[in-house]
Amino acid sequence: MLFRSTVEADLDRLLHCTVDEPISWAGPDRLRSFLADGHYRHERVWIAEQDGEILARAVWWGFPGDRPLALDCLYVHPSVEDRVALAAELLRHAHDAFGDAPAYHVFVPAGWRDLPTVVAAVGWRWEAGRRAGLTDELERLRYAWTPDVPVPEPSGRLTFRAEPDDEAFVEVFRRVAEGSLDHHTRQALVTKDAEAQAREDLADYLSMPGDRSWWRLAHTPDGDLAGFAMPSANNAGPVVGYLGVLPEQRGHGYVDDLLGEITRCHAELGAQRIAADTDATNLPMARAFERAGYRVFAVRLVLSADPT
Structure with a gap:
């Protein structure tokens, strides 16, 4: 062979x-x-x-x-x-x-565990991946927003501003990593410091087809930085991209404001579909998508190497 x-x-x-x-x-x-x-x-x-x-x-x-x-x-x-x-x-x-x-990365229908043919197709591939060193399993829910759902109105609780300095986004990426529920972020921080991970995340988003000018920093009425919203796109079209709330600003429901800003950005540009993923275990983010009218249409299964 x-x-x-x-x-x-x-x-x-x-x-x-x-x-x-x-x-x-x-x-x-x-x-x-x-x-x-x-x-x-x-x-x-x-x-x-x-x-x-x-x-x-x-x-x-x-x-x-x-x-x-x-x-x-x-x-x-x-x-x-x-x-x-x-x-x-x-x-x-x-x-x-x-x-x-x-x-x-494998994409399967929602409710895939109830479909024997899908379970079988995933099963042998997952076993092959494990034997090749891919032992860390993750399930992510795939969401989509379509124009039949109303565009969220601004709450007025946050002000969104463009920021041309990439270093400002490195800093917010670094800060929101603290206490993050995102599996990828937590896994990456096992082998690298928060700044290195932040720079890697920024580089990934800069390489995507989305427009850099869409990115926004979010501030409270007092001028305090609350988080950031990074609408983006991939080969299939508009995506939510990334959003994050600073640790000291959590607990106020700002995730809804950030997701609303991203949705408005794409909707104003005529998007007919906005896609997004989140970990199945990240319940706060999943609930935010549901409140904003995003619907689960599929599941992404990820098998990766254990960083340790």
């Missing part, structure tokens, strides 16, 4: 790796499009090959020109008897080449 990254000459064969299970995957149109715009790169698409036949394929996503950030698709040919073993070995080879083990 040969494990390797792909080259352009492999494309026709890669397009025939078809997943017929009810789970997110990199289909032919997505593969072509993302290879063209740089979100996929051949050195981030790995295969297990025997006698010229592709028996397994793994596809990693990343920002154009950046490192691989997430495993986007894991395919094993139906003829393979032990799918878990082959997939795990493929992932280990790729991780060794990357010098990193990017998290695996």
